[in-house]
Amino acid sequence: MRVIGLVLALGLTLAPLAAQAQVKMAQATEVTATVEAIDHTNRIVTLRGPEGVVELGVGPEVKRFDELKVGDKVTFRYHESAVLQLHKAGTPAPPSSVKEGMERSAGPKPGGTMAQQVTATVTVEAIDPALPSITVKTEDGDRITYHVEDKKNLEGVTVGDRIEITFTRALMISVSDAK
Numbered sequence: 001m002r003v004i005g006l007v008l009a010l011g012l013t014l015a016p017l018a019a020q021a022q023v024k025m026a027q028a029t030e031v032t033a034t035v036e037a038i039d040h041t042n043r044i045v046t047l048r049g050p051e052g053v054v055e056l057g058v059g060p061e062v063k064r065f066d067e068l069k070v071g072d073k074v075t076f077r078y079h080e081s082a083v084l085q086l087h088k089a090g091t092p093a094p095p096s097s098v099k100e101g102m103e104r105s106a107g108p109k110p111g112g113t114m115a116q117q118v119t120a121t122v123t124v125e126a127i128d129p130a131l132p133s134i135t136v137k138t139e140d141g142d143r144i145t146y147h148v149e150d151k152k153n154l155e156g157v158t159v160g161d162r163i164e165i166t167f168t169r170a171l172m173i174s175v176s177d178a179k
Contacts, residue, residue: 026081034178035072040065047074064110071178072109080169089160093121096139109175117168124161127154136163 033049043058043065058065087093097119105111122136125143132151137143148154 024081024083026079028077028079030075030077032073032075035068035070035074038068038070062110063104064108067109068175069178073176073178075174077172078169080167083166085164086157087162087164089158093162093164094119096120105174111174113170113172115168115170117166119164119166121162121164124157124159124163126159127157129154
């Protein structure tokens with residue numbers, strides 16, 4: 001899972017992993033756009049937002065598509081977070097898991113929340129403080145090497161340790177009437 005690799009590389013640049021036993025990070029983004037056009041036949045909505053105009057295909061899972069109107073405001077809130085936990089060699093770590101969910105919002109306009117949480121554990125195979133870098137082995141046998149921004153972040157991490165990574169992301173979409 002490449003997303004796990006990205007989280008690992010980012011997490012190791014935050015703080016010495018061994019010193020905290022657990023590293024947490026989160027990021028949230030919010031964008032609001034205005035509905036400029038609706039193609040009901042092909043289920044395409046044209047939105048104008050801060051970055052310009054975009055057309056979005058809307059699948060059949062959006063039950064209140066016909067309630068959208070030109071001028072409505074659509075707000076997208078994206079949140080992602082990661083927790084990295086160091087498990088010293090010989091201690092158990094939880095198995096990998098993937099949890100997903102979707103919930104529709106109540107009310108006359110379409111909207112809802114989609115979320116996914118992935119947990120995986122990698123094993124430290126090599127540490128090179130001179131570069132600095134760390135090589136890990138994933139549960140499916142892939143070996144990946146990452147550059148670490150600050151070699152202090154590798155202090156206390158040893159070959160054989162395992163790093164449990166829980167990555168969560170969620171997208172919330174809400175629609176409000178044109179004002």
